[in-house]
Structures are given as structure tokens and as C-alpha cells.
């Protein structure tokens with residue numbers, strides 16, 4: 001069974017996302033915890049969440065993936081920006097416990113001019129500040145394309161963050177196929193080699209989710225522009241290799257391609273048909 005879904009709008013609530021996922025033959029989905037630019041989150045409607053949990057159980061959903069606002073920067077040089085990132089992360093993790101046992105993804109951040117080492121330390125500090133022993137949510141660091149001063153464009157950087165985290169069993173990785181390719185990992189010609197490298201540096205046991213996206217730009221471009229499945233430089237064959245890879249096929253896959261819901265429905269149908 002291929003566990004696949006796409007990014008959905010959370011504006012109509014949790015139950016609506018569950019129903020929308022079902023309507024496009026998805027058995028998981030991703031959503032923003034709040035406006036992607038990071039405004040205040042709506043209060044949790046307990047009945048609405050319960051209805052989603054019911055839908056997920058009845059239909060054997062894979063874990064759903066909540067995505068933090070992408071403007072968060074826990075390794076900013078600005079004290080207020082850092083503090084805001086911590087406030088949002090803590091608030092989101094409290095909210096996630098209404099939907100126990102799922103995944104929460106964030107972009108590690110940009111060190112601006114402070115240097116990679118400082119950036120890595122600040123992200124680890126943030127995780128050590130927000131993670132709790134009792135939480136049931138696994139917090140994922142997303143692999144990034146490495147544009148600007150972004151942290152997380154290499155497996156080494158992600159490992160260095162995790163190494164500094166005390167509750168490292170609460171931390172995992174979300175691998176974005178567009179981002180790793182843009183960062184220079186050749187998943188088109190050497191998927192096995194890239195995954196061996198991931199395993200050697202981070203450990204495949206830490207890989208909890210895949211953002212399945214094609215890319216508009218060539219390898220090592222450090223651009224981060226997603227393309228529809230099969231229409232970019234990764235191509236359909238690479239996507240098919242990824243979903244069927246023995247080390248990946250059991251993971252949940254989330255599409256973040258430039259689509260509205262009907263386009264996602266087509267991609268899910270296509271990929272389900274190519275899952276062996």
C-alpha cells in the first residue's frame with residue numbers, strides 16, 4: 001500500500017481535510033498549522049479534530065504531517081525573531097497533542113551572517129527548549145536546497161543538529177526530493193548512492209517522511225522551485241524509483257507540487273498505478 005497525500009488547505013478545518021484527502025484517494029495529507037507567514041493560529045475545535053481522528057482510523061491513514069510556517073527562523077541573529085520562532089513551535093506542539101502520534105515539520109532556518117556552526121547550535125538549542133518527554137509528535141527537520149544561508153542543505157548539517165539534541169528520539173527528517181536534488185544529491189542517476197550516504201551520515205531510521213516533488217532547476221542549482229510530478233528535471237522514472245525503493249516505500253509521501261486539488265488527484269492516481 002502506497003501511503004500518499006498532498007498539501008491541503010487547513011482553512012475549513014480538520015474534518016474537511018480528512019474528507020478532501022479521501023475524495024482524491026489519498027491516505028494522508030500535509031497542512032500548515034497556521035498561515036504560512038506565521039500569524040496566530042485558530043483555536044482547536046476538539047470535535048473537529050475527533051472527526052478527523054475517526055476518519056484516519058477508519059481509512060487506515062498514515063500519519064499526517066503538520067508544517068510550521070516557513071518564515072520561522074529559530075537561528076535568526078535577531079532576538080525577537082528567534083523568540084517568535086520558539087513561541088510558535090511550542091504553541092504548535094501543544095496543539096499537535098490534540099492529534100496524537102503524528103508528524104510536525106519545520107525548516108531549520110537561515111543563519112544569516114552568523115555562520116553555519118552558530119546556526120546549527122541555535123537550531124539544536126531551540127529543539128532542546130521545545131521538546132518534551134511526554135510529547136507523542138515526532139518533529140522533523142526538512143532537507144533544504146541550501147539557498148542563501150539556509151541550514152539543512154547537507155546531510156552532515158542535519159546530523160550535527162540531531163547530535164546536539166537531548167531528546168533525539170523525538171526528532172526525525174523529512175526528505176524533500178526537489179530540495180535534495182537542488183542541493184546537489186543526484187537522486188536521478190544514483191538514488192541508491194544518495195540513500196546509502198543518508199544512512200551512513202544520519203541513519204535511515206531517522207527518515208520519517210518524503211516531500212515528493214519534481215524540480216524546475218538542474219542539480220546543485222540551490223533554487224527550491226517545485227515542479228509537477230514528471231514535468232521537471234527529476235522526471236517520472238525517478239519518482240517511480242523513489243516510491244518503490246525498498247528503503248523508502250513504507251514511508252508516507254506528501255506532494256507539494258504546483259497544483260490545486262484536482263491536479264493532486266491526478267498525480268496520486270498516476271503514482272498509485274506505478275507502485276509495485
Ligand code: FE
Pocket residue numbers: 067070107142
Ligand atoms: Fe517545507
Ligand code: FE
Pocket residue numbers: 142176211256
Ligand atoms: Fe518541502
Ligand code: ZN
Pocket residue numbers: 176178179224225226
Ligand atoms: Zn521547497
